[in-house]
Amino acid sequence: MPAEASPLGFRQRPVKPLLEVDRLRKSFPHASTAAVERVSLALGEGELLALLGPSGCGKTTTLRMIGGFETPDEGTITFDGHDITGLPPEARGIGFVFQDYALFPHLSVLDNVRFGLRKLPRAQARSRAEEMLKLVGLSDLGRRRPHQLSGGQQQRVALARALAVAPQLILLDEPFSNLDAKMRIETRQEVRRLLKSTGSAGILVTHDQEEALALADRIAVMDGGRIVQLGTPDEIYRNPVSEFVANFIGRSNIVSGRAEGMNVHTPFGDLPMTRAANGSVSLAVRPEQIMLEADPNGAAVIVGREFRGHDQIYWVSKDETCFVVISGPGQDHPDGTRVNMRICDCVVPLT
Ligand SMILES: Nc1ncnc2c1ncn2[C@@H]1O[C@H](COP(=O)(O)OP(=O)(O)OP(=O)(O)O)[C@@H](O)[C@H]1O
Numbered sequence: 001m002p003a004e005a006s007p008l009g010f011r012q013r014p015v016k017p018l019l020e021v022d023r024l025r026k027s028f029p030h031a032s033t034a035a036v037e038r039v040s041l042a043l044g045e046g047e048l049l050a051l052l053g054p055s056g057c058g059k060t061t062t063l064r065m066i067g068g069f070e071t072p073d074e075g076t077i078t079f080d081g082h083d084i085t086g087l088p089p090e091a092r093g094i095g096f097v098f099q100d101y102a103l104f105p106h107l108s109v110l111d112n113v114r115f116g117l118r119k120l121p122r123a124q125a126r127s128r129a130e131e132m133l134k135l136v137g138l139s140d141l142g143r144r145r146p147h148q149l150s151g152g153q154q155q156r157v158a159l160a161r162a163l164a165v166a167p168q169l170i171l172l173d174e175p176f177s178n179l180d181a182k183m184r185i186e187t188r189q190e191v192r193r194l195l196k197s198t199g200s201a202g203i204l205v206t207h208d209q210e211e212a213l214a215l216a217d218r219i220a221v222m223d224g225g226r227i228v229q230l231g232t233p234d235e236i237y238r239n240p241v242s243e244f245v246a247n248f249i250g251r252s253n254i255v256s257g258r259a260e261g262m263n264v265h266t267p268f269g270d271l272p273m274t275r276a277a278n279g280s281v282s283l284a285v286r287p288e289q290i291m292l293e294a295d296p297n298g299a300a301v302i303v304g305r306e307f308r309g310h311d312q313i314y315w316v317s318k319d320e321t322c323f324v325v326i327s328g329p330g331q332d333h334p335d336g337t338r339v340n341m342r343i344c345d346c347v348v349p350l351t
Contacts, residue, residue, distance in 0.1 A: 016044065016045070017042035017043060017044060017078075018043055018044060018045045018047075018079070018080060018168055018169060018201050019041075019042065019043040019066070019077070019078070019079050019080075019169060019201070019203075020041075020042045020043075020076075020077070020078040020079075021039060021040055021041050021042070021062075021066065021075070021076075021077055022040050022075055022076045022077075022078070023038050023039070023040055023074060023075040023076075024036055024038075024039040024040070024062065024065055024072045024074070024075035024076075024077070025037055025038060025039075025072060025073045025074040025075055026058075026061050026065060026070060026071075026072050026073055027073060033224070033225065034073075034225050035058050035061045035225055036058040036061050036062050036065070036072075036225045037058075037224075037225040037226050038075075038226060039058070039062055039075070039222075039225075039226065039227055040075075040227070041220055041227065041230060043169070043201055043203065044201070045168065045199070045201060046195075046196070046199045046200070046201050047201050047202075047217050047218065048192065048195060048196075048201070048202045048203075048204065048215060048216045048217045048218075049201075049202070049203050049204070049216055049217065049218050049219070049220060050203075050204045050205075050206055050211070050212035050215060050216035050218075050219045050220070051063065051203060051204070051205045051206070051220050051222060052206055052207070052208075052209060052212040052219050052220065052221050052222065052248075052249075053207065053221055053222035053223055053248070054207060054223070054248070055207060057223050057224060057225065058222055058224075058225040058226075059205040059206075059207075059222055060173055060174075060205055062205075062222070063171050063173055063203060063205050065077065066094070066171060066203065067089055067092070067094055067096050067171050068084070068087055068088055068089035068090075068091075068092050068094075069089055071086075072085065079092065079093075079094065079169065080093075080168060093167060093168070093169075094167055094168075094169045094170070094171060095162035095163065095165065095167035095169070095170035095171065095200070096162060096170070096171045096172075096173075097155075097158045097159055097162050097170065097171070097172045097173070097175050098158070098173055099173050099174045099175065099177055099178070100178070101146075101154045101155060101157070101158040101178075102158065103146040103154060103157060103158060103161075104146075105146055105147060106145075107145075107146075108142060108143050108144065108145060109133065109138065109141055109142050109143070109144050109145070109146065109149070109157050110126075110129055110130070110133065110142035110143065111129075112146065112157055112161055113129040113132050113133060113160045113161045113164055114126060114128075114129040114164075115161060116161055116162075116164050116165045117129060117164055117165065128164055129142075129160075129164060130142065132160040132161075132163060132164045133157075133160055135160065135163070135194065135197075135198075136156040136157070136159060136160045136190075136194065137156065137190075138153060138156055138157065138160070141153065150183075151178045151179050151180075151183065152179055152183045152186070152187050155175060155176070155178075155179065155187055156187070156190070158175075159175075159191060159194060163194065163198055163200060166198065166200070167200055168200060168201060169200065169201045169202070169203070170195065170200050170201070170202045170203075171202070171203050171205075172191075172202060172203070172204045172205065173205045174205055174206060174207075175191070175204070176188055176206075176208075176211065184211070185214075188211055188214055188215050189214070189215075191215065192214075192215050204216065209248060209249045209250065212233070212249075213233040213237065213249070216233065217232065218230065218231060218232055218233075219231065219232075219233055219236050219249075221236065221245050221248060221249070223244055223248075228241065228242060228244065228245060229241045229242070229245050236249055237249055237250060238274065238348075239274050239275070239348055240252070240284055240348060240350070241350070241351055242350055242351050243282060243284070246284035246348065246350060250286065251286070251287050251324055252284040252285065252286060252287075253284070253285045253286075253287065253290070253323045253324060254282050254283070254284060254285075254350075255268065255282070255283045255285050255343075255347070256280070256281070256282060256283070257271075257280075257281055257282075257283050257347075258279065258280060258281070259273065259276075259277040259279060259280075259281045259349055260278060261276050261277075261278070262275075262276050264277070264281060264283060264347065264349070266283065266343075266347075267319070268341065268342065268343045269343075271283075271343055271346070271347050272346045272347075273346055273348065273349050274346045274347070274348050274349075275348075275349060277349040281349040281350070282349070282350045283347040283348060283349055283350065284347065284348040284350055285343055285347050285348075287313070287323075287324045287325050287326040288326045288327075289343055289344060289345045289347070290316075290323065290325045290341050290342070290343055290344075291327070291341070291342040291343075291344055292314065292316065292325055292327060292331065292333060292339045292340075292341060293339060293340045293342065294333060294337055294338070294339055295338060295339060295340045296338055297338065298338040298339045298340040299318055299319075299340065299341075300316050300317060300318035300323075300338070300339050300340065300341050301316070301317050301318075301336065301337070301338050301339070302314050302315070302316055302333050302334070302335055302336065302337045302339060303315050303316065303317045303322065303335065304335065305333070305335065310328075310329065311326050311327060311328055311329065312326070312327055312329075312331065312332075313325070313326055314326075314327065314333065316339065316341060318341060323341065325341070
């Protein structure tokens, strides 16, 4: 369902949007389908939005159109009350942090941050750049060159440079992709804290659902050039609109059922649903919504498990279907254990 037609999308529209993107379309020469199709979204002041989706779904093209690096075939972009659709990047007042940070290798860290402040008097530019380096925790490294920094430190310099001009909006294209797993987790919390402390709104492009869930206030899930769902991380996780979203954000088991209003008959018994439906439905059931009870006569059998310390993942076979189940500590079922499966909580009917 396109976001503009989605009740979730409307309910979440910021009262006074800082940015409004209306039905953007972009196709590239020799391509059979558009890279971006009817993309609409609104962003409030200080809000963080993630554009999330698989490779090639149109995230970067959407971001580049908002930044002015790509011209839309159709649609409009309104920023701070002005139509900026035809303006070049430098006239938009929007900050950009590129995937490769795009720092100037021959300039010191301090001069990289000072670069965007060229129009200010020299002393003022220097003090603002120093202030920004302090904000990102790099005060001691101002004299180094970019190649003398770690990936995470370079990322923070790029962010300090973009934030130095106090943009109302900053665009981040896969900003953590060059960092190792541990650094990514630390840096994304740092970036969220920085953006919240400066009050800048942000749009982040990522294909990493964990990153989007951890960093963003709202997530636009994209597939095939379109936004397929727009909502808070909690809404998208608990109430995915389609099998694609249910499987892209976390894991889901798909179960068939016959729906009647807010209830559904399933092989696991009658269950409540998160929203009304009628007739044959596919249902998304999260791994943590399934309870396992050991029973020598149980209809299911554990065929695999992965110990993860704070919880365990089980693969459970029932009627030639394999389910994934996550259970908390204290539940220890060896491979081959016969079990009964019970679904607790509401299940989600999918489109
Ligand atoms: N300059 C270009 N010329 C031709 N086709 C392009 C160009 N830029 C992007 N595309 C195509 O447009 C589609 C969307 O690309 P885009 O980079 O926006 O996707 P993405 O979701 O950001 O993917 P990734 O996560 O891999 O960066 C893809 O099919 C891509 O091949």
